[in-house]
Amino acid sequence: MKKSIFTSSLLAFIMLILLSTFILAINLGETIQFTASLLWTLFLTFIAFMIFRTGKVSTYRSMFFIIYAFCFILIFVTNLIEERGSMALTAEIVAERNVPLCPVAIPTLILPAVFKQVLIFPTKLFDGPYGGFYPILFMWLLSVVVLGRGWCSWGCFYGGIDEGFSKLRRTSLFKSIKMNPKWRYLSFAVLVTIVFWAFLEMEPVYCEWLCPLKLVTEYSEINSLVTYLQAIIFISLGMGLLIILPLLLKKRTHCGLFCPLGAFQSIVGLINPYRVKIDKTKCTECGKCKRECPLFVITDESMREKSIPITCSRCGKCMDVCPSHAINYSLLGVPFSTDDRKLSKKAALIKPVFTRRIAVGVTRFVEELFDARTMYVFSGILFGAIISGGMVTNALVRIYHLITTGSLLIK
Amino acid sequence: MKTKKSILVVLRVFLMFVYALFLLWLIPTFFINYNGDWIKKVADRIPLHELGNDGHTQQNEK
Structure with a gap:
């Protein structure tokens, strides 16, 4: 590889x-x-x-991803303080629709947009902060087509936060505890809940009530019992899912268990032609990929079946740790093989030395350049x-x- | 029959790699036009309005 x-x-x-x-x-x-x-x-x-x-x-x-996430927090918060004087979101800012669109809120905007033709997020359609609704929407659509769920490990500016905290300890404190694999569906439950809740309320309810990322972005000004409650929820969820659990479990708990955009991306990202696959002939079922997978994607069942579920964020961790190099990216429609030297091995059998050298060099280069x-x-x-x-x-x-x-x- | 099947496999592999290259090309192309005219042209066709504070929709000023 x-x-x-x-x-x-x-x-x-x-x-x-x-x-x-x-x-x-x-x-x-x-x-x-x-x-x-x-x-x-x-x-x-x-x-x-x-x-x-x-x-x-x-x-x-992960070096790039963690630096990126922490730089995002730094610039976002300092920009807010420069522009508004604090991280609090006042009624005037909401009325002016001066809020940058958060990609995590996108799934909740679909039903109101389709059935009532309204944008319920308080951002401008164009020329708003960071480009406005349409540019950010199209950027997200591009990520769906190009990366699929890989957005969560290559493009998302929040993903590096829990990844960063999950890297701080050498080993997990709770190695022996077996997590029920059904917890992996929690993010899908959050997704379904907020999509319908937002449609009924005609408000971005996830951003108001549940978002753990408020801890590092902007939040409703605390001036009533409701906003006080909202703050308690987002601080607790943020501390738990972004900092404490990743530190203790060495896993990306927010991205793997809670983020509704991650769940949504798993479904819509299926239009992306790339997948992560296990080579059935090479896999020895040692279980290392399952232990190391930061998003709780690989389970005993998926390992037995030698298939990677759709929630895979294509971070490459399983490929790095697999002792038999049995896991790799693949392209739909192209026969999958972890043996990436098939053509050049055939070329190595050519008899005349000079032709063989050229053939091996060229085929190896083409194989390396155009593999999935x-x-x-x-x-x-x-x-x-x-x-x-x-x-x-x-x-x-x-x-x-x-x-x-x-x-x-x-x- | 076998030759025909091989040709189909090669064709499929070729098309998938063309698609992969297209995706790769799409990234720079999109970001060159980020917030540009083509997005506005596409968005013009979408009947979406901002929801005002009073609960009524407002026509976007483009």
Whole structure:
């Protein structure tokens, strides 16, 4: 699964060119801004190179993903404080529809949009914060087509929060406790509940009552018993699902058990042609993938059947830890095999030495470049890199500002 | 029969990789036009309105 140094360098170089267009070119103005974007571009190019060269998808992906999430919190909260003076969402801001659309709320907007033709989230259709409803909606649709549920491990700016906390301890405190696999359906239950509840109330009820991510974003101004209750709920859920449980269990508890967008993405993401598959001939049922899967996706049953459920976020952890390299990305319609050197092995049988060398080199290169793993990982890094570009650059500038002036606020 | 089946497999593999490449191409193309005219053109055809504070819909100002 490792790529040759030539293929890895070529892929990293193409990534560098693309990121120069999307991250560097838009930050040419100020020196600090440009330096910050250059650092992030080079870091992402390094991540791309290392994933292809070492074959360790999850190890390097999580470095990018965790930094991205914490930079998002930093810029989002400091922006709110600069613009509004606090993280609280006042009635005036809601009336002005000046709230950035959160992708997690998207499933709850569908029924009111289809049956009543109204947008119940208090954001502008266009030209709102971070682009408004339509640009963010189309970005999410793109993520569905390109990444499927992989959004949760390559594109989502919240995913790295519980992933970050789940990485802090070396081992899980509750190794021996067996979790009932039915808990995996909790996120689907949350999804169904909030979709119908939002339709009945004609309000984004998940954002008002249940969202654990309020802890790191914006929340209703606490000025009544109801908003006080809402705050208690989101603080408890946020502390529990984003910090305490990931720390204790070494799992992404929010993404795996609660996030309704994750559940929705599992269903609509089926239109994406990529899957993660287990090679039945190589799997020894050692159970390592099940123990290490951060989203509780692999169970005893799925391991017996040697199939990966639709809730897989394609983070690559199982591929990294599998001792027999039996798990890999696959493309629907293309026969799956973890043996990625079939053609070049055939080419190695060619008799004339010179022809053989050329044939082996060319076939190996083509195999490496056009396999499902390369294509999916490249799409994942590119998608995440473009969305994260502006956020991380801004965060680095703010950190520089903190060091030089003592404040994260620029305005 | 076997040859015909092989051709179909090769064709299917080729088409899937063309689709994969298309997805890869879609990412930069979308972000170049993020918040751009084509989104507005598509959105114009969608009869969606912002829900005002009073519970009534408001026509979006584009």
